[in-house]
Amino acid sequence: MAIKDKLKTDLFPTIWCPGCGIGLIMQQLASVMDEVGLDKDNTVLVTGIGCTGRMGAYMNFESVYTLHGRTLPVAEAIKTVRPELNVIVVSGDGDMASIGGNHLIHSIRRNPNITVLCNNNEIYGLTGGQTGPTTPQGTTTLSSPAGAAYSPINLQGLVNTNPNAFYAKTTVYHQGPMRKAIKEAIEWPGFSFIDIASQCIENNGRRIGFASAYEMLEHYKTEYKPGPRDATHLEPHQLGIVKGEPVTVAAAAPSGKGQGE
Amino acid sequence: MTKRLVQGNEAVLLGAVHAGATYFCGYPISPSSEILAQASHYAAAHPEFRFLQAEDEIASANAIMGASLAGAKSFTATSGPGFSLMQEAIGYGHKIGIPAVIINVMRVGPGTGMPTMPGQGDLNQTRYGSTGDYTSLVFYPSTVAECYEYSIQAFNAAEESRTPVILLSDAFLGHLNEVADLDAVKVKVVPRTMEPLASGGTRLFSGVATYADGEPATADADEYIRQYEEAKKHRLEVAERYAFYEYGWNKESETLVIAFGITRRIAQPLAAHFALFRPIRIWPALDKELVEVAGRYKKIVVIEGSDGQYANVVERMLLRRVERVPLLGGRMSLEAIREGLDRLGLLPSEPSKAGAESPAQADAKASAVG
Numbered sequence: 001m002a003i004k005d006k007l008k009t010d011l012f013p014t015i016w017c018p019g020c021g022i023g024l025i026m027q028q029l030a031s032v033m034d035e036v037g038l039d040k041d042n043t044v045l046v047t048g049i050g051c052t053g054r055m056g057a058y059m060n061f062e063s064v065y066t067l068h069g070r071t072l073p074v075a076e077a078i079k080t081v082r083p084e085l086n087v088i089v090v091s092g093d094g095d096m097a098s099i100g101g102n103h104l105i106h107s108i109r110r111n112p113n114i115t116v117l118c119n120n121n122e123i124y125g126l127t128g129g130q131t132g133p134t135t136p137q138g139t140t141t142l143s144s145p146a147g148a149a150y151s152p153i154n155l156q157g158l159v160n161t162n163p164n165a166f167y168a169k170t171t172v173y174h175q176g177p178m179r180k181a182i183k184e185a186i187e188w189p190g191f192s193f194i195d196i197a198s199q200c201i202e203n204n205g206r207r208i209g210f211a212s213a214y215e216m217l218e219h220y221k222t223e224y225k226p227g228p229r230d231a232t233h234l235e236p237h238q239l240g241i242v243k244g245e246p247v248t249v250a251a252a253a254p255s256g257k258g259q260g261e
Numbered sequence: 262m263t264k265r266l267v268q269g270n271e272a273v274l275l276g277a278v279h280a281g282a283t284y285f286c287g288y289p290i291s292p293s294s295e296i297l298a299q300a301s302h303y304a305a306a307h308p309e310f311r312f313l314q315a316e317d318e319i320a321s322a323n324a325i326m327g328a329s330l331a332g333a334k335s336f337t338a339t340s341g342p343g344f345s346l347m348q349e350a351i352g353y354g355h356k357i358g359i360p361a362v363i364i365n366v367m368r369v370g371p372g373t374g375m376p377t378m379p380g381q382g383d384l385n386q387t388r389y390g391s392t393g394d395y396t397s398l399v400f401y402p403s404t405v406a407e408c409y410e411y412s413i414q415a416f417n418a419a420e421e422s423r424t425p426v427i428l429l430s431d432a433f434l435g436h437l438n439e440v441a442d443l444d445a446v447k448v449k450v451v452p453r454t455m456e457p458l459a460s461g462g463t464r465l466f467s468g469v470a471t472y473a474d475g476e477p478a479t480a481d482a483d484e485y486i487r488q489y490e491e492a493k494k495h496r497l498e499v500a501e502r503y504a505f506y507e508y509g510w511n512k513e514s515e516t517l518v519i520a521f522g523i524t525r526r527i528a529q530p531l532a533a534h535f536a537l538f539r540p541i542r543i544w545p546a547l548d549k550e551l552v553e554v555a556g557r558y559k560k561i562v563v564i565e566g567s568d569g570q571y572a573n574v575v576e577r578m579l580l581r582r583v584e585r586v587p588l589l590g591g592r593m594s595l596e597a598i599r600e601g602l603d604r605l606g607l608l609p610s611e612p613s614k615a616g617a618e619s620p621a622q623a624d625a626k627a628s629a630v631g
Contacts, residue, residue: 008463011476044458046327049468057465057475062458064330065467066323067353073286073320074327078458080311081284081331085459106316 006030008058015054019213021198022119024172026055028179029088029117036186043086046075048095050126051200052119055090069100072107075114083113086186093120097153098133108162108191111247115185116193118155121200129203139208156234159193160242166192168241169227169234172199173220177239189246197224264442269408270295270338270435273364273428275443276412277336278303278310280450282362284328284335286313286321288343291376292432293366296338318343322350325361326425329354330466332457334416338364340432341374344383345390352391353468354425358492360455361425362415366435367566369591378591379432381522381566384574387427388544394489396496398422398503399544401429401522406441408434410448411541414503417451422499429543431566433523433593497545505541508554512536516607517558519551519575524564524588528598534609535562543571548578555579562586562607566593 007030016022033039040061047056049068056063066074071089079087096104096118107114123141124130130143134155138147159167166188168181178196185192199205199216210216227240234240267275274296277285285300287293297314304312311333315321318339325335339347344365354361367383369375387399398418402411412428419426456462465475470485478484507525510518510532518535520528525539538554540547555561555575562584563572572585586601588594602608 008475011474015477040463041459041461044331053469054477057467057471060463062460062462063465064327064458065465065469066327067349067468070319070323070350070353073315073324074330077284077286077313077324077327077335078331080313081328081333081335082458085331102316103320106320 002034003027003030006033006060008060011058014058016051017202019199019201020051021121021172021200021213022052022055024175025090025117025119025178025196025198026058028175029090029182030059032179032182032186036183038086038088038186042084043088044078046071046078046087046089048089048091048100050092050095050124052090052092052095069095069098069103071095072100072103072116076107076110076112079112079114087114088186089114089116091116091118092125093118093122093134094124094132097155101133101153105158105161108159108165108193111162111164111190113190114192115188116191117182118193118195119198120155120195121198121204122152123200123204125200125203129200129207141204141207155193155195156242159191160244162191162244164190164244164247166190166241166243168192168194169197170194170239171197171220171224173217174224174239177226181241184241188243189248264440266438267405267409267441267443268295268435269405269430269437270366271299272405272408272441272443273338273412273430273435274299274303276409277362277416279409280334280413280416281452282334282336282416283309284311284325284333285337286315286324286328286335287337287339288315288318288321290318290340290343292368292435293338293340293343293364295435296364296366318346319349322347322363323353325363326350326354326357326359329359329361330458332453334360334420334453336362336364336416338366340366340368340376341370341380341383342372344386348386348390349392351425352393352395355391355395356468357466358423359425360419360423360453362412362419362428363425364412364428364430367429367431375591377432379434379523379566379593380591381431381524382568382570383429384543384567384570387429396424396493396500397427397544398424398496398500398542399427399429400503400505400541401543402434402541403522403525403539404441405434405437405439406443406446407541409441409443410446411505413446413448413450414505417448418499418503420451420453421502422496423455424496429522431523432591437523500542500545503542504547504550506547506550507537507539507541510535510537515558516560516562517555518562518564519571519583520564521571522566524566524593527593527595528564530595531598531609546574546578551575551578560584560607562602562605564588564598564601
C-alpha cells in the first residue's frame, strides 16, 4: 500500500526497456522501506551512471545522481557528515566494479554503514551492450565478438576481504530472498552489498540467445538455488547471505545540517 | 593574535577553518601535503571537523561534493596530476551547483613533472579542465596572509556562486614561511544557505541534464541553454563582487608588468622601474579592470610560470601584442626574470633594490628556497 508513496508514479512509464530487471529491484526496495523505517526525512539515495542510475529520479527521496563510478565516495561523505541518515547506493555492475572499482575496494576496507544494491546484468546496457567486469567469460557482446576474454570479477570475494562486511546474492526472480537481503542489508551495521542478478533483455539477452525477458527470469529460476544457512561462502548460482562479524559502528555525533557561521 | 611564522599551506587550512569548513577529503601529493596532514591533526582535535584520506583524488573531489550536498562546507587540496584527476568532479559540481573549494598548489607539469618545483601552468586547467562550458571562479594569493584571506574568500565565493571554487597556490608560496598576523585579516564569512540533503524534499541532484521534475533533458537544446545561461549569469554576477587585483609599483613607467602569485613577489626588486598589475581573481579574467589599466602603457609584459597561458588571455582581452617572460622548469627566480626582460630589451640599466615592501616580502624567494 505504501509503495506508491515511495515512487514518483507521475513520471511513469520509466525510461527502462520493457522487460528490464531494474524495476523489480526498485519495487522491492520501495516495498521494504516502511518495514525498516526509511522515509524521505532520514534517507538519501545515491545512484550511479547507467540505466540503474535512473532509479533515484523515480523515487520520492532526495537523490544524488553521481558521475560514472563515483557513488561510493559521494555516499560515504554524506554518511560521514550526516551519520543519522540512511544512505542507500543503487548502482550497476559496470559502474560499481569497473570504473568505480578502486572506490569499491576501499569502501569495503573502511566499512562505512551504507548499503549497496548492485544491479548485476553482466553487461554495459545503456551504452549498447559492451563487455563488463561481470560478463561471463566467452559471452559474445558488442565489444567481444569472439567472446569475453577474461573471467568475471569476484564480487563476493572482494566484499569478504573485510571480515565485518555483508554480502548477499540474489536475483530479480527470487523476490523473497531479495526482500530479505535488502532488509537485512539496511539493518546491517557496516558495509552491506547486495549482488542482484538482473536481466537486460535488449542489450544482452537477445544477443546471447534469450527470446524474452521471461526466458531470462526462467533461467534464474532454474539456475539459482538457495545456499546453506549461515553460509560463509556461496558457490556460483547460490542464493544467500554471507555475513561477517558485525561491528558496532561508532556513531559520531551529527555535525548538524548547515555549517558555517 | 600576535604575529607569528606561518606557512602558506597552513594559512590556507586556517582560512578554511575560519570560513566554517567541516569536511576535508584528500590524497597526499607534493607540494600540497601539509594541508592534508594539518587537516588530519585539526580533525583529531575537533571531532566536528571530518577528515578522510581517500584512495585517490577522484574519490577526494567527488567526496567533497557529497559532503557539501549533505550540508558541510567542504574542501580538498592537491597539485598538478591530482588536480587533473579532479576535473570530472569539478564539472559535476558546476553542473549541479555545488559549493566547495579545491586548492591547487601548483608544481611543474605535465605528467608527474617536477613534483617539488613551483609552476603556474595550471591556469588553463582551472578554466577549461572539465568537459563542457562552465564559469570558473579562481583566486591566486601572493603572500601567506593572503593565503588565509583568499581561502576565506574562496569559500565565500563558493557559497554565493554555488560552484566549486579553485584556490591556486604554488610550491614556493605553499612552503613559504613568513611572519603574518592572521587575526588582522578581516573577512566576513558567508554562511551556508543551500538546503542540505534530506530536508523534507525529493530533489534530484543530477549530473545528467534533466528537467525540474527529474526527467531526462538530454536532447533538449532550449532547456540546456536556458539552464546554462541562468547559471552563467548568476556566477558572473557573483564574480563581480570578487574582482580582486592589485595595481601599483611605479605607475609612471612606460611598461606594465603583469605578474601574479609568487611571481609578483619575485619581481618585487624591479618595482621602481615598472608598473604592476596583479590579478588575484584569475578567472573570470579581469577584463574591465585590465583594459582600463593597460591603456595607459606603451608596453605590457607578462611574467608567469608557464609558457604564456595568461599572456594569451591578456592578448585576447586587449587585442594587442604583449611581451612574455615565461619562467619554466621551476626556474622562478629574479635572475630568470632579469634574463627574460633583457632578451626583450626591457631590463632597466641600473638594478634597483627599491622594493617598497617589507623585508619579509622582498625576501620571499630566499625564504622559499631555504
